[in-house]
Amino acid sequence: MTGSAAKAGSGAGSAVAMTGSAAAKPIDKPKPVQVSGDLAAIKISLLPNWVRDVDEAGTFSLTVTVQSRNEVATFRFHYGYDLAGAPNDREQYKKFLMEQKALAVTADRQRGAAWYLEGVDSDGKASFRFLTTYGGKRLVCYGSLYKDSNLGDIRDEVIIQAKQICETLAL
Numbered sequence: 001m002t003g004s005a006a007k008a009g010s011g012a013g014s015a016v017a018m019t020g021s022a023a024a025k026p027i028d029k030p031k032p033v034q035v036s037g038d039l040a041a042i043k044i045s046l047l048p049n050w051v052r053d054v055d056e057a058g059t060f061s062l063t064v065t066v067q068s069r070n071e072v073a074t075f076r077f078h079y080g081y082d083l084a085g086a087p088n089d090r091e092q093y094k095k096f097l098m099e100q101k102a103l104a105v106t107a108d109r110q111r112g113a114a115w116y117l118e119g120v121d122s123d124g125k126a127s128f129r130f131l132t133t134y135g136g137k138r139l140v141c142y143g144s145l146y147k148d149s150n151l152g153d154i155r156d157e158v159i160i161q162a163k164q165i166c167e168t169l170a171l
Contacts, residue, residue, distance in 0.1 A: 002015075010116060017104060024110075028030075033053055033055065033056060033057050034131050035057045037055065038081065039053075039057055039058050039077065039079075039080060039148045040104070040120040040167060041171055042079060042080070042139060042170070042171060043168075043171065044048060044060065044079060044141075044168055044169055044170075045165065045168035047106075047161050047164065047165060049114070049140055050062045050165065051167060052162070055125075056076070057085070058078055058079055058080045059076050059077065059078055059079070060076075060077055060162075061074055061075060061077070062074070062075050062158055062161070062162075063075075064111055064151070064154060066151065066154065067071055069150065071129065073147060073151060075113040075143075075155075075158045075159075075162065075163070076143065077141065077142065077143030077162045077165075077166070078140075078141070078142055079139070079140065079141040079142075079166070079169060080136035080139070080140060081096075081137060081138065081139060081140070082131065082139065082140050083096070083102065083140075086138065088109070090115070090133060091128040093155065094108065094117070095132075097117070097119075097129075099171075100139075100141055101120045101122040102120055102121070102122065102129075103120070103142075104119045104120045104121075104129060105117050105118070106118060106120065107119070109166065111130070111167065112167055113132055113167075114130045114131065114132045114167055114169075115130070115131045115132070116128065116129075116130055116163075117129040118132070121144070125144050125145075125147070125148070126145040126147045127142060127143065127144050127145060127160070128142060128143065128163065129141070129142040130166040130167065130169070132169050132170075134170050134171045136169060139169045139170075139171070140166070141166030141169055142161070142166075143162060145159060146158070146159065147162050148162060
C-alpha cells in the first residue's frame with residue numbers, strides 16, 4: 001500500500017523482525033510481476049529482506065513483522081525513469097513536479113550523486129524523491145515517509161534503508 005504501511009493485527013510492544021514473511025500471522029506469499037525491459041535495465045542494490053517488483057513493477061518493498069504486537073506492515077517504494085518532459089534546471093524541475101502533482105517540494109539537497117527532494121505528494125502525504133542522472137538518462141526513486149505509521153523507530157529504520165537503496169540506482 002503506497003502512502004501508509006499496510007497493517008494486520010494489534011497489541012503493544014516493540015520487538016520487531018524484518019523478514020520477508022510474517023512469523024506471527026501467515027500472509028500471502030508475494031508474487032513477482034512481469035517487468036518491462038526498460039525497468040529491468042535499472043540496477044538496484046537491495047538490502048537483506050527487501051524484494052523487488054513484487055505485486056507491482058517498478059517497486060521495492062519490505063515486510064516487517066512486529067511480533068509483540070502481532071502486526072505486519074509492508075513498506076513500498078517506487079523506482080523508474082523520470083517524468084517525460086521534466087526540465088533540467090533545478091528550480092524549474094521543482095515547479096514541474098508541483099504542476100504534475102507529483103511533489104510539492106519543501107526541502108532539497110545534494111546527497112552523493114543524487115539530488116534529494118522532500119515534500120508533500122498529491123495525497124497530502126510526506127514523501128521523498130531521489131533524482132540521479134546515469135548515462136544521460138534520469139532515474140528516480142521515491143516514496144512515502146510513512147509519517148502516519150505508528151511504528152516509530154521501526155519506520156525510521158525502514159526509511160533510512162529505503163533511501164540507501166535509492167542511492168544505488170544505476171543502468
